Amino acid sequence: MRKRLRTVWRSSPVAPEESPWWQTAVVYQVYIRSFADGNGDGVGDIAGLRARLPYLARLGVDAMWINPWYPSPMADAGYDVADYRDIEPAYGTLEDARALIAEAHALGIRVILDIVPNHTSDQHAWFRAALAGESGARRRYHFLAGRGADGELPPNDWQSVFGGPAWTRVDRGPLEGQWYLHLFAPGQPDLNWENDEVRAEFEDILAFWFDRGVDGFRIDVAHGLVKAAGLPDGAGVDAEPHTLLQVQGRHPAWDQDGVHDIYRGWRAVADRYAPERIFIAEAWVSSNARLARYLRPDELHTAFQFDFLRTPWRAQMLREVIDDAIDSAASVGAPPTWVLSNHDVTRTVTRFSRSQPAHLIETDWERGRWEDERPDHALGRRRARAAALVQLALPGTAYVYQGEELGLEEVEDLPDEARQDPTWVQSGFTDVGRDGCRIPLPWTETSVPYGFAAHPAAVTWLPQPEHWAEHSVEAQERDPGSTLNLYRSALELRPTMWRDTGDVKWLEVASDIAAFERGGAQCWVNTGDAGVPLPAGAAVVLASEPGVDGMLPPDTAVWLR
Numbered sequence: 090m091r092k093r094l095r096t097v098w099r100s101s102p103v104a105p106e107e108s109p110w111w112q113t114a115v116v117y118q119v120y121i122r123s124f125a126d127g128n129g130d131g132v133g134d135i136a137g138l139r140a141r142l143p144y145l146a147r148l149g150v151d152a153m154w155i156n157p158w159y160p161s162p163m164a165d166a167g168y169d170v171a172d173y174r175d176i177e178p179a180y181g182t183l184e185d186a187r188a189l190i191a192e193a194h195a196l197g198i199r200v201i202l203d204i205v206p207n208h209t210s211d212q213h214a215w216f217r218a219a220l221a222g223e224s225g226a227r228r229r230y231h232f233l234a235g236r237g238a239d240g241e242l243p244p245n246d247w248q249s250v251f252g253g254p255a256w257t258r259v260d261r262g263p264l265e266g267q268w269y270l271h272l273f274a275p276g277q278p279d280l281n282w283e284n285d286e287v288r289a290e291f292e293d294i295l296a297f298w299f300d301r302g303v304d305g306f307r308i309d310v311a312h313g314l315v316k317a318a319g320l321p322d323g324a325g326v327d328a329e330p331h332t333l334l335q336v337q338g339r340h341p342a343w344d345q346d347g348v349h350d351i352y353r354g355w356r357a358v359a360d361r362y363a364p365e366r367i368f369i370a371e372a373w374v375s376s377n378a379r380l381a382r383y384l385r386p387d388e389l390h391t392a393f394q395f396d397f398l399r400t401p402w403r404a405q406m407l408r409e410v411i412d413d414a415i416d417s418a419a420s421v422g423a424p425p426t427w428v429l430s431n432h433d434v435t436r437t438v439t440r441f442s443r444s445q446p447a448h449l450i451e452t453d454w455e456r457g458r459w460e461d462e463r464p465d466h467a468l469g470r471r472r473a474r475a476a477a478l479v480q481l482a483l484p485g486t487a488y489v490y491q492g493e494e495l496g497l498e499e500v501e502d503l504p505d506e507a508r509q510d511p512t513w514v515q516s517g518f519t520d521v522g523r524d525g526c527r528i529p530l531p532w533t534e535t536s537v538p539y540g541f542a543a544h545p546a547a548v549t550w551l552p553q554p555e556h557w558a559e560h561s562v563e564a565q566e567r568d569p570g571s572t573l574n575l576y577r578s579a580l581e582l583r584p585t586m587w588r589d590t591g592d593v594k595w596l597e598v599a600s601d602i603a604a605f606e607r608g609g610a611q612c613w614v615n616t617g618d619a620g621v622p623l624p625a626g627a628a629v630v631l632a633s634e635p636g637v638d639g640m641l642p643p644d645t646a647v648w649l650r
């Protein structure tokens with residue numbers, strides 16, 4: 090017998106009718122290199138994206154966030170920007186961007202760009218000017234003398250997120266012998282945000298794109314811009330080589346209080362525009378309480394809350410991270426955000442394809458490889474579908490990373506010679522990095538490249554698996570039970586079924602069940618291995634598996650009325 094012991098209410102600040110779009114939006118993440126290729130060179134581009142806009146409209150998303158599309162030498166897949174006011178030639182032109190924004194808006198899809206303010210490319214005019222010894226140019230970056238008798242040691246002990254020291258020594262020219270800081274790849278020198286020219290430049294870049302109708306920005310490494318004064322050693326906080334997603338504690342490179350002043354300035358720029366322009370922070374900080382500081386009323390609008398994407402498949406842990414996300418966002422009057430995956434982490438299907446020990450949240454979740462277990466993709470896909478129904482029933486903003494709606498798995502067996510992520514090289518070939526979640530999408534039920542590229546003989550920039558025809562958009566459109574059709578149904582129902590005040594009322598059922606009610610609708614998910622009876626009289630409006638009636642099977646979620 091199902092027991093209802095007690096209910097607990099969580100309140101969210103999202104007001105029902107009049108809430109702005111970004112407080113409840115479903116945002117689709119377009120990883121442009123891998124979305125659709127319009128010119129047949131094997132690399133996704135704006136032409137490909139324009140041609141597929143009807144697909145996004147049919148899916149039912151409110152906005153899309155496009156990963157960096159600026160000119161770039163691609164030392165880190167475009168997160169090394171050479172010119173913030175132009176388009177990477179492999180992706181198109183400013184005119185293509187203009188047309189894309191207009192067409193997306195005509196379909197009711199808002200456009201969010203990715204701004205990369207922590208670092209530029211080493212090919213950016215500013216860094217070249219610095220290396221050439223131009224007066225004032227070096228002060229836009231962090232150039233320092235080294236330690237040791239001949240300055241042969243880096244200025245401090247900071248490690249690059251991708252592996253190895255966060256410093257590279259200049260080997261020629263006017264700055265020969267100096268070291269420059271790069272928290273990521275050597276081709277991504279960190280900007281010095283104590284320099285007023287840097288601040289003015291980025292406010293101008295924001296205005297450049299806002300003037301072109303862009304609706305907002307996702308801010309890359311939003312917690313990294315300001316470093317502790319004097320760039321002190323991490324003093325053991327960070328003695329271990331760290332990973333992109335490690336909780337970065339109170340290291341002097343991250344989450345310094347001075348960063349908030351920058352975002353107050355950015356908010357003032359955005360607030361000059363109508364309709365509203367918005368910001369989303371990518372900030373890997375030590376707690377949701379620290380994250381909430383970025384969301385104070387005169388700062389950013391939302392921030393990714395990443396605990397959801399590293400929580401093992403366990404009902405009680407899901408409950409805890411959901412409560413924490415809602416409560417901490419509410420403490421500053423912001424909506425929570427829900428992310429199951431993105432271009433930096435193992436795809437959801439694969440993350441859920443292996444056993445789910447409770448300690449996973451602290452350890453190995455990032456790359457999804459643990460205990461040398463073989464992945465069970467059918468199980469992972471089943472759980473990922475259930476997780477999507479939980480995500481889309483929660484109050485706030487939900488992000489869908491391209492391919493998630495197709496139930497794609499991580500490609501874990503890429504040949505080493507195909508790998509592109511700088512993590513692979515910088516980790517000394519010990520960390521395979523993020524290429525496995527960035528594989529070009531399969532559109533048609535053919536063979537490689539599955540309609541990804543305009544030309545059937547195109548060689549995609551990362552190879553696609555041999556068996557992906559079955560996961561293609563074309564195959565899934567025909568199958569009523571496909572993951573694509575599940576997402577379409579969920580997004581169609583979401584605005585009416587979950588449009589209430591956003592309060593989450595937990596129902597106490599059993600330890601393997603997370604079940605909540607919002608405004609007369611309920612969402613139930615079963616993370617255990619036994620079926621559980623559903624409430625008598627409740628109608629199943631949507632289920633993550635076919636044929637659910639009366640009982641909720643393992644690894645399944647339902648929306649009830």
Ligand code: NOJ
Binds near residue numbers: 273
């Ligand atoms: C976070 C981005 O999501 C990631 O892909 C990138 O490598 C780093 N920031 C550095 O820009």
